[in-house]
Amino acid sequence: QDEVIDPVLDEIFDLVWFNDQFIRVYIPEGAENLPVVVWNHGAGEGYRETNGVNNEGAQLYANEGGLGWITDKYPAIVIAPQRGTGTGYSQANTLAYIESLAKEGKADLNRVYVGGCSAGGGETLSYLRNFPTFFAAAVPVCPAGSLNAAQSEIVADIPMWFFQSADDPTIKAERTRATIANLETAKAKEVLYTEVENLPYTEDGVDYTYNGHWSWILPLNNYYSEEYQTNVHDWLFSKVYEPIARFDIETEVMEYGSDTAKVIIDMKKAIDAETLTKETFTVNAKNISPLV
Secondary structure, eight states: OBBOOOOOHHHOOEEEETTEEEEEEETTTOOSSEEEEEEEEEGGGGGOOTTEEEEETHHHHHHHHHGGOOBSSSOOOEEOOSSSTSSSHHHHHHHHHHHHHHHHTTTEEEEEEEEEEEHHHHHHHHHHOOOOTSSSSEEEESSSSSHHHHHHHHHTSEEEEEEEETTOOOSSHHHHHHHHHHHHHOOSEEEEEEEEEOOOOEETTEEEHHHHHHHTHHHTTEEEEETTTEEHHHHHOOOOOOOOOEEEEEEOOOTOOOOEEEEEEOOOOOOGGGGOOTTOOOOOSSSSOOOO
């Protein structure tokens, strides 16, 4: 498996401001139509200020989550937003930032991936529920969240690889297993589930066990699964979201009154009308305001 680059965090993750939200982002030099990984931190790395001192960047230092997706084999843009009061954070704005990178020719909107650990795993599931047609794949790790039956139906088309340790004292394995069961009932397209008994390691010839909550150690070190015969990077970066088309919508108020509008959908390419059904064609609307 390829070796993960381990640079000094502040030398590789830029701090950018976008629509009043600050975001840490790694953009490879000469980036052109690259995949994007959104990594969501745990609860302990939420933004806070104490006596005028803040912890901006804690989401990068705590478990070096963003670094786990920076590799030579798969050049990618890595976005590590920080949640919390004062950050301006929102899911919609984070995705709008990705769209802005796509307009600049740097990001490929058909290869956007999302993952996170603990509270960030819960945030990952929330992204999938709220934006089920935005992501090509997801890596929820010991997620502090779940998917019920109805939600599992919504996200069933998104490939997912879950990670969990059976001895996790914070996020009980039963919770993640229940989500997996709901996805299986929903006949989800592709759900991989890696549950380990514990997280062993050896130091100076002595065997130890990491805290069971730290299962992010697995995907962030490009875990290879004997069961699935692949590692995390090869699996994740092989996934491509293939919508029928991406399109623009224009609205125009017509002379019949302010409550009547003409809607123009430019599909960007020829489309077979027989392929358009309520199952294959959806419109996600945003920034909608009443006609005046």
